[in-house]
Amino acid sequence: MLTDQDIMAQVQAVFCEEQAEHRRAAVELLLELERVPDHPQRQQMLDHLFREAHSLKGSARAAQQMAIEQLAHRVEDVLSAVRAGRVALSADLCDPIYAAMDAIGVLVERELGQDAANLAPYQALLDHLMQIVEGPPPQLTAMYPSNHAAHVSMIPTEEPVAEVPVPASNVLAELNGARPHMSPAPETVRLSTTLLDRLLSETGELLTCSGRAYQRERDTQALANVPAPWRRTWRQVSPVLAKLQTAMPVLDPTVHHMARQSPSARGTTSLHSSVMPDGVLSERAVLTLVKALTQANTIISDMEQRFVQLVRHTAEDSSRLAAVTDRLHDQVRRTRMLPVATLFSPLRLQLRELARVAGKQAELDLDDGEAEADRQVLDQLREVLLHLVRNALDHGIEPPETRSAAGKPAIGRIALQACVSGDHLVLMMTDDGAGIDLERVRQRAVASGLIDEASAERSTEAELYDFVFLPGFSTKGAVSALSGRGVGLDVVRTQIERMHGRVTLQSISGSGCVFTITVPLSLTSTQGLLLEVGQSRYVLPIDAVQRILTVAPRDVQMVEGRAVMMLDHRPVLLVPLADLLAPGHQPMPAPLLPRGAATTSQQLALLIGNGDRQIACMVGAVLGEQSLIVQRLPFPLQHVRFIAGATIMADGNVVPILDSVDILRAALGSRSVGITQVAAEAPARHATILVADDSITTRTLERNILESVGYRVRLATNGEEAYTILQEMLDDGGCDLLLSDVDMPHLNGFDLVRRVREDARCLHLPVVLVTSLDTAEDRERGIAAGADAYIVKRTFDQQTLLDTIARLV
Amino acid sequence: MSLQHLYNDPAARRVLEERAQELARREQQDTTILGEEIVVFQLGQARYALPTSAVTEVHPLGHWTPLPATPPWVIGLVNVRGHILCAIDIRPLLDVPPSPPRPQSTLIRVNANGLEVGIMADTVVEVRYSTGDITPAFSTAQGRGGAWVKGIDSQLTLMLDPAMLTDSGLIVDDSAATSYLVEKEPC
Numbered sequence: 004m005l006t007d008q009d010i011m012a013q014v015q016a017v018f019c020e021e022q023a024e025h026r027r028a029a030v031e032l033l034l035e036l037e038r039v040p041d042h043p044q045r046q047q048m049l050d051h052l053f054r055e056a057h058s059l060k061g062s063a064r065a066a067q068q069m070a071i072e073q074l075a076h077r078v079e080d081v082l083s084a085v086r087a088g089r090v091a092l093s094a095d096l097c098d099p100i101y102a103a104m105d106a107i108g109v110l111v112e113r114e115l116g117q118d119a120a121n122l123a124p125y126q127a128l129l130d131h132l133m134q135i136v137e138g139p140p141p142q143l144t145a146m147y148p149s150n151h152a153a154h155v156s157m158i159p160t161e162e163p164v165a166e167v168p169v170p171a172s173n174v175l176a177e178l179n180g181a182r183p184h185m186s187p188a189p190e191t192v193r194l195s196t197t198l199l200d201r202l203l204s205e206t207g208e209l210l211t212c213s214g215r216a217y218q219r220e221r222d223t224q225a226l227a228n229v230p231a232p233w234r235r236t237w238r239q240v241s242p243v244l245a246k247l248q249t250a251m252p253v254l255d256p257t258v259h260h261m262a263r264q265s266p267s268a269r270g271t272t273s274l275h276s277s278v279m280p281d282g283v284l285s286e287r288a289v290l291t292l293v294k295a296l297t298q299a300n301t302i303i304s305d306m307e308q309r310f311v312q313l314v315r316h317t318a319e320d321s322s323r324l325a326a327v328t329d330r331l332h333d334q335v336r337r338t339r340m341l342p343v344a345t346l347f348s349p350l351r352l353q354l355r356e357l358a359r360v361a362g363k364q365a366e367l368d369l370d371d372g373e374a375e376a377d378r379q380v381l382d383q384l385r386e387v388l389l390h391l392v393r394n395a396l397d398h399g400i401e402p403p404e405t406r407s408a409a410g411k412p413a414i415g416r417i418a419l420q421a422c423v424s425g426d427h428l429v430l431m432m433t434d435d436g437a438g439i440d441l442e443r444v445r446q447r448a449v450a451s452g453l454i455d456e457a458s459a460e461r462s463t464e465a466e467l468y469d470f471v472f473l474p475g476f477s478t479k480g481a482v483s484a485l486s487g488r489g490v491g492l493d494v495v496r497t498q499i500e501r502m503h504g505r506v507t508l509q510s511i512s513g514s515g516c517v518f519t520i521t522v523p524l525s526l527t528s529t530q531g532l533l534l535e536v537g538q539s540r541y542v543l544p545i546d547a548v549q550r551i552l553t554v555a556p557r558d559v560q561m562v563e564g565r566a567v568m569m570l571d572h573r574p575v576l577l578v579p580l581a582d583l584l585a586p587g588h589q590p591m592p593a594p595l596l597p598r599g600a601a602t603t604s605q606q607l608a609l610l611i612g613n614g615d616r617q618i619a620c621m622v623g624a625v626l627g628e629q630s631l632i633v634q635r636l637p638f639p640l641q642h643v644r645f646i647a648g649a650t651i652m653a654d655g656n657v658v659p660i661l662d663s664v665d666i667l668r669a670a671l672g673s674r675s676v677g678i679t680q681v682a683a684e685a686p687a688r689h690a691t692i693l694v695a696d697d698s699i700t701t702r703t704l705e706r707n708i709l710e711s712v713g714y715r716v717r718l719a720t721n722g723e724e725a726y727t728i729l730q731e732m733l734d735d736g737g738c739d740l741l742l743s744d745v746d747m748p749h750l751n752g753f754d755l756v757r758r759v760r761e762d763a764r765c766l767h768l769p770v771v772l773v774t775s776l777d778t779a780e781d782r783e784r785g786i787a788a789g790a791d792a793y794i795v796k797r798t799f800d801q802q803t804l805l806d807t808i809a810r811l812v
Numbered sequence: 813m814s815l816q817h818l819y820n821d822p823a824a825r826r827v828l829e830e831r832a833q834e835l836a837r838r839e840q841q842d843t844t845i846l847g848e849e850i851v852v853f854q855l856g857q858a859r860y861a862l863p864t865s866a867v868t869e870v871h872p873l874g875h876w877t878p879l880p881a882t883p884p885w886v887i888g889l890v891n892v893r894g895h896i897l898c899a900i901d902i903r904p905l906l907d908v909p910p911s912p913p914r915p916q917s918t919l920i921r922v923n924a925n926g927l928e929v930g931i932m933a934d935t936v937v938e939v940r941y942s943t944g945d946i947t948p949a950f951s952t953a954q955g956r957g958g959a960w961v962k963g964i965d966s967q968l969t970l971m972l973d974p975a976m977l978t979d980s981g982l983i984v985d986d987s988a989a990t991s992y993l994v995e996k997e998p999c
Contacts, residue, residue: 208894539878584880637889637898638927639977641985644881649889649896657877657889657896 018066020193022059022111026104027348029055029078034351037097038366053082059107070122071110074103077132084136099131101352196378199339203527206332207632210528213328214653216321223317227310230303237300244293336525340375343421343428346384347371350392354417357396365400365415367392372422377525380428383502384522387495391432391518392417394492399436399516409513411435423524425718427504430520439510441467465713468508469613472496500664501647502526503546505613530699531631531650531660532609535623537581540658542631542650543609545700547663549707550610552619568619570610571712571805577608578670580620584645611663613711618670628700633660645669690739690812691715693732695725695755696773697747705742705773705804712805714812722750726758733764739812745774745785753788760789769811773804847942852969853920853933856903856911859969861942862931866922866974870936873899873917882984887913890930892921899930902972905960905982924974946971 032052036042060075078100084090106125122129284292347369358365400406400415407413420431444467445459453470454462472492492508499506504522523529523546531542532551558568559577566577608619631650636643647662692714696702706716717732719725725743732738741759745752752772759765772790774781785793792807818824850861851870876888876899887899899919901910919930946963962971976982 211894634896637896638929639982639984640879640882640886640898641983643879643984644986646879646881649877651891651894651896655891656875657891659877659879659889 015066015068018062018068019111021062022071022107025055025059025062026107029059030101030104030352031348033097033100034355036092037094040092049082049086053079053086056082063107068110070125071107073122073129074107074110074125074132077129077136078103080136081132090135096135099128099135101356102128103132194338196339199335203332203335203339204634206328206335207527207634208651209328210332210632211651211653213321213325215655216317216324218653220314220317220321223310223314227307227314230307230310233300233303234307237303240296241300244296247289248293332528336377336527339378339525341378341381342371343374343376343381343430344369344371346381346388347419347421350388350419353389354392354396357393361396362402363396363400363415364403364413365396365417368416368418370418370420372420374421374423374428375524376423376428376522377527379526380502380522380524383498383526384430384520387498387520388419388430388432390492390495392419395432395434395436395516399434399438401437424521426524427521428524430522432518432520433515435515438512438515439468439471439508440512441510444468444470468510469616471508472506497664500547501662503529503544526633528630528632530703531629532700533626533629533658534580534609534661535626536584537623539584540626540656541580541584541661542629542658543611543661543663544631544647545628545703546707547611547661548609548704549612549617549711551625551704552608552610553605554608554619554621555605568608570619575610576618576670578618578620578666580622580666583620583666583669610711612667616667616671618667620666620670631660689713689715691717691732691736692740692742692808692812693717693719693725693729693738694742695719695722695747695752696744697721698744701744701773708804709742709808714808721747722752722755724749725755726750729759729765733762738768740769740771740808742771742773742808745772745781752790753784756785756788756790771804771807771811849939850942850969850971851920851939852937853918854935854937855901855933856908858908859937859967860902860933860972861965861969862920862922862972862974863942864939866924868921868923868928870918870920873913873915873919873930873932876913881986884910886984887932890919892919892930897921897928897930899932901932902960906970922974922977924977927977929977942971943967 029052032048032055036045036048036052042048056075056079060072060079063069063071063075081090081096081100085092085096090096103125106128350369351367354365354367395417396415400417401409401411403413406415416435418431418433420433422429441464445462448454448462448467448470449456449459453473472495496506499520499522502522503526504520506518506520508516508518510516530545532545532548534541534543552568552570554568554577559566560568560574562574567574568577569575606621607623607625608621609625610617610619612618629650629652633648633650635648636646645662645665646659647665648660649657650660652658692709694702694705694709694716695718696705697720702718702720706718709716717728717738719728722743725741729738729741741756743752743755747755750758752774756770756772759768759770769792770790771792771794772785773794774785775795782793791811794804794807818828849864851864851867852859852861871892874890876890878888879886883904885900885902885904887901890897890899897919899913901913903910913932914934918933918936920933920936921928921930943965945966947965948963960972960976962973964970
């Protein structure tokens with residue numbers, strides 16, 4: 004039976020969720036009213052706002068949250084006065100309302116379940132709210148800025164709930180009559196996110212099972228092939244046996260006679276006793292053997308047939324299991340998807356507060372593109388976005404006077420756009436502020452000893468922007484109250500890289516910056532390379548791998564006691580992964596040289612990192628590609644150096660997933676390698692390449708290779724799709740090169756090239772075919788179809804690819 | 813005499829209730845004398861014990877995956893029917909030198925307040941009731957083992973406290989080391 008306490012606990016849990024919605028809706032409405040003072044639907048919005056405050060008050064009372072009720076009550080009074088036209092809705096009036104909403108959030112967070120919540124810290128706020136309605140006009144606008152500022156960061160810490168209907172962000176849209184398709188609201192349920200998490204981890208387990216079932220299928224297949232040699236033996240032996248069987252009756256009398264002479268053989272079929280003294284088999288023994296062999300053959304044939312059937316059934320079951328599991332996993336993953344809008348909307352209020360403190364004016368344009376991403380992804384992006392908004396306001400947007408002097412609108416503009424590209428979420432944050440002064444970055448880099456002056460002069464824009472992401476690198480002289488507390492954009496980059504994403508920066512000095520963040524939509528499953536390092540196996544997510552290199556001893560040079568190889572005319576640090584991961588490892592990698600000058604064997608290395616923070620990790624072997632279910636490390640392992648998580652292989656063993664960020668940090672320290680040489684000839688930058696390949700690994704690797712040298716890349720998974728995307732690209736900016744696999748579903752490489760050449764616009768489009776087919780005939784077929792180059796996939800030989808492309812573009 | 817009849821008689825009912833309470837009390841006393849049920853296991857030279865209420869299951873250690881850059885008491889990761897569990901050797905935590913796991917080692921799955929680890933043992937010796945006569949162990953005085961060892965019983969079994977799992981000192985978090993690197997960087 005439920006006790007009163009249980010019931011109260013349930014009421015409070017419901018209240019917890021409900022109040023968050025009311026608050027969010029109220030804040031959103033208020034922001035909109037403040038932004039557009041003469042909103043056409045002003046009156047409805049005020050009514051709506053009042054209702055939100057009223058409901059908040061009511062539910063707080065039901066949950067016996069008297070402090071919250073009081074706050075809500077005062078807010079309601081103020082809004083009622085505004086609605087009646089007795090008080091004007093000004094910024095001074097909005098501030099205490101926002102503050103009250105935040106205060107409620109803090110109270111819920113801290114005090115829920117306690118009977119007497121402490122209202123004392125909010126007495127000033129309560130008084131202020133009361134004064135607005137009753138007493139003298141508010142004379143102090145900044146009565147509780149410290150209070151409020153402290154709460155800003157606490158806004159997103161509501162009880163995590165998967166919000167299926169997204170009430171808050173739809174408030175305005177509904178008012179405006181937008182999204183008519185939403186009107187018959189689809190039925191929704193509220194579920195605890197822990198339930199969804201558990202569901203996902205169970206499906207993850209199911210995926211592992213399905214992988215194992217596939218392994219069983221192959222085992223059965225192998226088993227079914229076991230009798231094959233017997234089949235051949237039998238084919239040779241059976242005519243002999245048949246002959247023996249028919250020939251026997253002729254020999255029979257003699258054998259019988261002799262058998263009768265041997266009393267021990269009488270009445271027994273024992274082969275033992277059928278052996279003649281001179282070692283020759285008796286006739287009866289031969290017949291018995293023939294019979295046994297025939298019987299064995301019958302059994303084996305029978306078994307073979309059953310095996311074939313078993314293989315067929317196992318294959319059917321395993322593929323059905325795999326299909327259902329994949330679909331299930333996909334759907335469970337989707338239940339964890341939240342609209343990106345939920346990530347965006349709190350930013351408005353946060354920016355408002357930040358701008359107020361900084362004495363600047365800025366507006367936030369949000370376009371969520373109706374994108375959705377996994378809750379975990381959004382959670383991890385929250386801080387990143389806040390950091391970037393703060394950064395844009397602090398370093399980007401100039402004070403109003405400076406802006407007016409520069410002929411810009413006094414109010415700064417920060418735009419945040421989201422869209423989904425394949426299985427990645429792309430966020431673009433643009434500001435129209437001062438942008439980044441590359442000259443100052445250059446000076447700062449030299450002053451901090453990151454590069455010498457000569458290389459600084461030669462550095463490209465991209466290389467200079469890269470410095471901005473280094474720890475402790477800031478071009479702003481003074482540390483401000485907002486950002487720049489010793490932590491810079493490196494935090495952003497580290498976080499994004501941990502999510503296997505990337506962040507880039509473009510800027511035009513004087514007119515603003517664009518940050519582009521690309522992260523996977525979901526972090527729970529990924530593709531990885533299975534590696535052998537020393538005695539152990541590890542997985543490295545494929546997104547982290549830029550290239551796979553083969554390193555011959557002659558490629559290795561020693562620079563300042565560290566092994567280095569030249570890659571695209573720049574030195575890259577070579578790090579034996581086994582040494583790095585070995586226990587007792589020192590932060591500086593031990594000098595590596597091929598042990599024994601005579602060794603000519605090549606070693607595999609994986610290029611990880613971006614820009615000048617790149618290293619080549621030497622590994623024992625690449626065992627294959629693997630699709631992984633990423634699991635967090637179990638308790639009590641919160642964060643283990645070099646390890647981002649773990650996954651269960653089809654054989655049931657656990658394999659750790661490597662953290663490329665930690666590896667880079669350990670190998671390079673937290674600064675960039677001293678660049679002694681900078682690429683003299685840069686490859687054609689910004690050329691756009693369309694890559695078509697049906698293997699995700701090849702696709703990802705090719706993209707990484709091409710992007711790492713500055714190309715822009717579009718991806719297609721088959722010929723048909725490639726053709727469609729190519730048409731799009733031709734209509735929009737064009738395509739500089741097509742890189743296509745030959746073996747693809749729907750439309751193969753040869754046919755794709757042929758079709759592309761039929762388009763007049765593509766007559767001169769360079770086309771490179773990449774294939775594992777290596778015959779003169781195929782080569783000719785490729786050239787006949789109209790390809791400009793034909794590259795044979797040798798294991799991970801990527802320099803040829805880059806050279807060929809550089810020649811054609 | 814029917815039970816209903818007894819119930820209806822106030823005097824008889826009082827006697828029954830008193831008896832029932834007496835019985836209930838005795839049950840409680842018995843368990844305090846006998847102590848709780850414990851799983852006793854051998855690890856190296858010593859015997860340790862955990863309350864059965866904290867032990868979810870016991871099975872062969874099987875395959876484990878060692879992790880780089882972890883404290884010596886972390887043996888590695890183990891797959892227990894699709895759940896990844898951290899296998900630990902409690903000895904370094906008690907300042908006893910560890911020894912590498914052997915293929916025939918046993919894993920005791922321990923759960924305290926929803927937090928789970930696998931504790932390695934050479935063998936599980938027995939499941940019995942604690943004798944209840946626990947005296948403070950030597951290592952208890954040494955601070956570090958304090959949270960771990962409740963005491964030692966008359967059979968020289970070290971009684972472990974599953975609440976140790978909730979001790980924050982157990983959590984392996986290397987991100988502190990990483991942020992140190994960031995802080996150290998000259999600006």
